Amino acid sequence: MNLKFKVGLLIVVMLGLIVSSASFEEEEPFVPWFSSTSEEYVTLRIDVTPGGLTLPPPGVYTVKRGATVTLQVADVYNGFEFDHWHINFVNYSSSPFTTLTLEGDANVTAVFVEAPTSWEAGYLIVDLAFYDNPTLAPKGFVIIWEIGLTEALVEVPIAPNQWHSQAVFTGVRIGKTYTVVVILENGIKGVYINHWTVYAKVNYMHWGFITSRMKMMKTEGGYIYIED
DSSP states (O other): OOHHHHHHHHHHHHHHHHHHHHHHSOOOOOOOOBOOSOSSEEEEEEEEOTTEEEESOSEEEEEETTOEEEEEEEEEOTTEEEEEEEETTEEEESOSEEEEEOSSBEEEEEEEEEOOOOOOEEEEEEEEEETTOTTSOOOEEEEEEETTOSOOOOOEEOEEETTEEEEEEEEEETTOEEEEEEEESSSSOEEEEEEEEOOSSEEEEEEEEOOTTSEEEEETTEEEEEOO
């Protein structure tokens, strides 16, 4: 391998390292600076939402233009967590320790949010029956939504169990209220909605129906039910 080739290879490797390091360098978010009335100094205002403390503490500061200030979360209250720094209408950083070079006036807000609670999971058994026709087991599906959430749990088929039927849900959260939607495919066909609060590890929701909208036809053996 001659000297020229070695030098050329070294240059290519060095350029590759420079490009690689530049591409992985975290880009500082754009900050729309407010105009300052002073050519030499800018105003830094720091606010905090409920949930914690910062360094520097909340207040209004006069800082030399171009200076770099360190923003730090000093304390987080019980039940809260730090979310992000909000600077001049921009979500600046989610790091509790960051720096900011001041090119103009800046309004900085440390945003704290309530920490998610660890919920205990349980079971919800939706038990269905036709009171006036106990030999007819309900058929269909049950869907439940936790109130406040948009995504429903998986649709569960109603499983016949002698004279009644059940749909079993796992992973429901104790203390939460659920919208329960029953889609009946026999008896009194239709969609029926109710609510249930999960209050224990195992929950048993019994729901009885009356098939009053079904026609009755007399036969030699008695009465039979005919669906509308």
